[in-house]
Amino acid sequence: xxxxxxxxxxxxxxxxxxxxxxxxxxxxxxxxxxxxxxxxxxxxxxxxxxxxxxxxxxxxxxxxxxxxxxxxxxxxxxxxxxxxxxxxxxxxxxxxxxxxxxxxxxxxxxxxxxxxxxxxxxxxxxxxxxxxxxxxxxxxxxxxxxxxxxxxxxxxxxxxxxxxxxxxxxxxxxxxxxxxxxxxxxxxxxxxxxxxxxxxxxxxxxxxxxxxxxxxxxxxxxxxxxxxxxxxxxxx
Ligand SMILES: [Zn+2]
Numbered sequence: 001x002x003x004x005x006x007x008x009x010x011x012x013x014x015x016x017x018x019x020x021x022x023x024x025x026x027x028x029x030x031x032x033x034x035x036x037x038x039x040x041x042x043x044x045x046x047x048x049x050x051x052x053x054x055x056x057x058x059x060x061x062x063x064x065x066x067x068x069x070x071x072x073x074x075x076x077x078x079x080x081x082x083x084x085x086x087x088x089x090x091x092x093x094x095x096x097x098x099x100x101x102x103x104x105x106x107x108x109x110x111x112x113x114x115x116x117x118x119x120x121x122x123x124x125x126x127x128x129x130x131x132x133x134x135x136x137x138x139x140x141x142x143x144x145x146x147x148x149x150x151x152x153x154x155x156x157x158x159x160x161x162x163x164x165x166x167x168x169x170x171x172x173x174x175x176x177x178x179x180x181x182x183x184x185x186x187x188x189x190x191x192x193x194x195x196x197x198x199x200x201x202x203x204x205x206x207x208x209x210x211x212x213x214x215x216x217x218x219x220x221x222x223x224x225x226x227x228x229x230x231x232x233x234x235x236x
Contacts, residue, residue, distance in 0.1 A: 002217045005230045008175065011167040012191050015183055018160045025153045032146050039139040042132050049121070049128040056118040060111060067107040074100045175219060175228070182227055192222070194231040201227040 077100065081093045168176060182190035192201035194214045199206060202225035206214075210229075214220045217234035221227065 001230070001232070001234060004172065004175075005217070005219060007167065007170040008179065008191055008219070008228070009230075011164065011171055011179075012183075012189065014160050014164045014167060016189065018157060018164060019183075019186070021153050021157050021160070025150070025157070028146055028150055028153075032143060035139050035142050035146070039135055042128075042135040046125075046128045046132040049125040052121045053118065053125050056114055056121055060114045060118065063107055063111045063114060067104060067111065070100055070104045070107065074104065178221075179228060188225065188227060191228045191230065194220075194229050199225060199227065199229060201225050201229075 074097065077093055077096050081090070081097070084090045084093055171179065179190050188201045192199055194200070194206065194211065197205055197211060199222040202222060204222065204224040206220075206222065206229070210220045210223075211231075214229060214231035215235050217231070220229050222229055
């Protein structure tokens with residue numbers, strides 16, 4: 001194969017790697033944002049679980065306060081009952097005792113229910129906490145990896161860009177201009193092969209004149225996809 005074609009292929013190899021690196025680099029911010037969003041979901045779930053526990057603890061505290069107040073009141077009424085003289089007053093006091101006892105019993109039932117709910121909420125909170133810590137570790141690790149990858153890509157892009165500029169010097173100006181337009185289009189490869197009489201880029205058959213020219217070891221182009229073509233087995 002002609003030196004000029006080998007030089008062009010060497011340039012293409014570097015440029016295609018650059019294209020791949022640039023594509024990867026562009027996808028990094030979205031990947032990073034996705035990781036952060038994933039963590040945010042877990043963080044919100046934990047805050048919600050914490051809130052439920054706090055609310056139940058407050059509810060229990062308030063119920064216990066109310067119960068204590070009712071019990072104190074019951075104690076007062078009982079003491080008072082010993083000093084009552086009139087039957088009607090006595091009945092009123094007895095009624096007040098019954099009502100208060102019922103209220104205390106209701107409050108105690110509500111407290112038990114709330115405690116039951118608190119126990120469940122605490123189990124849920126523990127799970128949310130574990131999930132939060134595990135996801136936090138994973139996300140942190142993956143974000144650091146992405147940031148490191150970004151640095152690695154940038155370094156390789158710099159190195160490959162220098163290499164590309166050096167290799168461009170070896171390619172004839174008219175070929176280079178054509179090649180650069182094809183490369184910039186971002187579709188397929190700029191330089192393809194003649195493969196069984198067809199273009200390797202678009203698979204369309206090539207006319208005999210083009211095939212003959214390629215057989216001589218010259219660079220040709222595909223009329224269909226306009227890519228540059230070479231015959232990998234020329235008659236030299
Ligand atoms: Zn083609």
